[in-house]
Amino acid sequence: MTLRAGTRAWQIPAVLIAALMLLPIAVAVGSVFTPAGEVWSHIAEFVLPRVVANTVWLTVSVALTTLLLGAAAAWLTATCEFPGRRWLGWALLLPLAMPGYVIAFALTGIFEYGAPLSSYLRESLAVELPRFSAGVASTICLSLTLYPYVYLLARQAFLTQGIRSLEVAQSLGMTRRRGFFRVALPMARPWLAAGVALVCMETLADFGTVKVFNFDTFTTAIYSAWFGLFSLTAALQMSVMLLVLVLVALTLEYRFRGKARYTSAGSAANAPRMQLSGGARIAASGFCLLLFALAFAAPVSQLVFWAWNSLAGEWGARYLEYFRASLLLSLASAGLVTLMAVMLGYSERRAPGVITRWSARVATLGYALPGTVLAVGFFVVVAGAGHALTAMAGWLAPGRGVTITLTGTLLVMLLAYSARFMAVAYGPLGSAFERITPRVDDAARGLGVTGAQLLRRVHLPMLRGGIATAALLVFVDVMKELPITLITRPFGWDTLAVRIFQMTTEGEWQRAAIPALAIVAAGLAPVIWLHRRSHGANGHA
């Protein structure tokens, strides 16, 4: 496709945004050629073997557990009838609001050796709760917060074609059980693969959960290389290794999805749900209830209990500081990321073609890049820019001794947030842009509406919903975000998430409850949005 010169100018913002996102990756990959000396040999000998094994083991075990939990819960709530099915259908999404590092300390508080529940079981019933290793505990907590990704996608698949696929199998002489394994599961494979891929990305990126249990993975090792061993190079080089793992996960998803596509074998709008028999009904209700209790009800209750107990001593003016920092950062990055995503979408629309399409793909890669890696990468980039500016200032005004430091500002943080959450904002905006077809423009021009008027009277109103959604999702994600905030925050910018981290590393779980509840409450907003959206989609089917 040939584009006019004026149109071609629209490629520039897209390419710039994409280039910005590539910087930390380029820096990390470039670091491979810098020898890190003794630090590296120490890491290679004492840290790497454990970290690699832990990270791979954790990712695989969380992937399998979420697949099992998510697919089972989705199948039950989408195709079967049992008591509580209706409210559990959406309630099982709520754990999405719970960051892993919150559920980790909340569940620990409930089940640890000295907790009231364990003491009661031990003393009254002589039942000893099993002691989990750090790896198993991390797996449980991450699975409980991440299974909703699989659940959400699998449920969509099963709602639209679950019962129908069983009917097709039955009409061809198969039993339901056989039809489930031969038809329903294979047909849901692309959705399941996509859900598990998201889970793997999140697990590889997780920092807070594993930190609570002191389970060493790549993200925590990168953090300690930087802040413990003071070697940025070693941190970057481990980031590259983590990126390789991310790449492996993405490739596996692609292979697993295979030739199958997101096409359905038709929808069964009026097919009745399966009526389970007595025992199966109770088992289905029990499974979903237990999952909901462990992943949401119990930890939230524990948080409320702690928050209530600690309110008098804990609450004070400093909380206003945490809220202010969280709010300001979330608002600023929501605005910035949404603006960039709009520019990206607009470029793609005004200058459609290979360049803008690939720019958008590159720019949204960040969801797969762990926050720790982005933080380290952008820190180096910004530090380098500071040095360059200092050198330039020295050349322009020799002898004045001007030094320009950018690393102590919010710049690194905002850049890292932008990279990490561009995909989150671009998703809803992309689908909003898709609705503004070229025919919409033609129709508006036919009615004499062009230029700025077209933008103001047609495009912006049609994008408004997408913009609001994008900003909301980024806002909440930044609020929950831990590693980028922790690593790159300037002095005096302690957020709610940082406060939780500080309290939990000291084992002061009770004192982390108030900020944790605030984050969970904020996190509920996008979950409700998600539910309403998927609900709306069912209405059309």
Place this chain on the structure above:
Amino acid sequence: MGMLEIRNVAQRYGAKDVLTSLSLSLAPGRIGCLLGDSGCGKTTLLRCIAGFEPIVGGDISIDGVVHSTERSATPPESRPVGMVFQDFALLPHLTVAQNVAFGLHDKPADERDAAVAEMLTLVDMHALSARMPHELSGGQQQRVALARSLARQPKLLLMDEPFSSLDSRLRSQLGQDIRSVLRGLGMTALFVTHDQQEAFSLADDVGVLQDGVLAQWDSAYNVYHRPASRSVAQFVGGGSWLPGTVVDPTCVRTQLGVLCGSVSERAVAGDSVDVLLRPDDVIHEDDAPMKAVIVDKQFRGASFVYEVEPAPGIRLSAIVPSHHDHAVGERIGIRIDTQHMVVFAR
């Protein structure tokens, strides 16, 4: 004994009756069709026959074996029934050949391959056996879905709105192709549709289903010319109702004179009745004594449909060959052909 026997079948969703005391019989080798608006229960009946839904009253037998009663139901996979779904429901992760082979999972491989090849040849899809479903046109998907159902050699084939997702040019050709395939196999088939042209051109027996009640189950010809009720008459073909009084068992006096013909209902002299005049009963003849004013016209290619007013307050539709091009407002001669007169008491 029919291949399919449905006796007094009832189905209910909550408090809503979906099917009410419904009975019909389909003889071996015949193609039946259930005709009705959406929501009339026709798809529900099909799903009850296939075994996807239980029934709350009556029974359903296929080839002399009872499969559904209000107390028990054979699971769908154990019924000698094939089903073609409305959207064909091809499995998107399997090729054409794999889709057709899918139901033959209990057969040895060589037997299965032979059956697949035979079925694909039957529906003329052999050349495309390695394609994926999304690479096929709607008509081709339809053929594969048919082959997949027939491969298991069912005793009865069910088709749910088989042509509704195809464009109209494809429909009649594909319909005739499918009819000849079914005829060649001597297959008993039942399909549902809301399109009466489809029903008439494909089916031997037509049932008109209205609000869960089978208003009529008869040959296609009789459903049109001897409708069992006013609503059936109105649904199938439509027309205008002309009030009149019965003169003798074959004649009715109306505002347009005495109309005589074979009367569809037993009539007694003196009864007040309505006569149904179908658009093809009203014939345009330039020198006919009865004149009517054209109030509206629609061009249909081979014919015009004129709305005419032979007397104040009476409106009739007339199908007229399209070389008779008259203007709205013109008076033209019409004759009423009442060989088959559909009459209902008022």
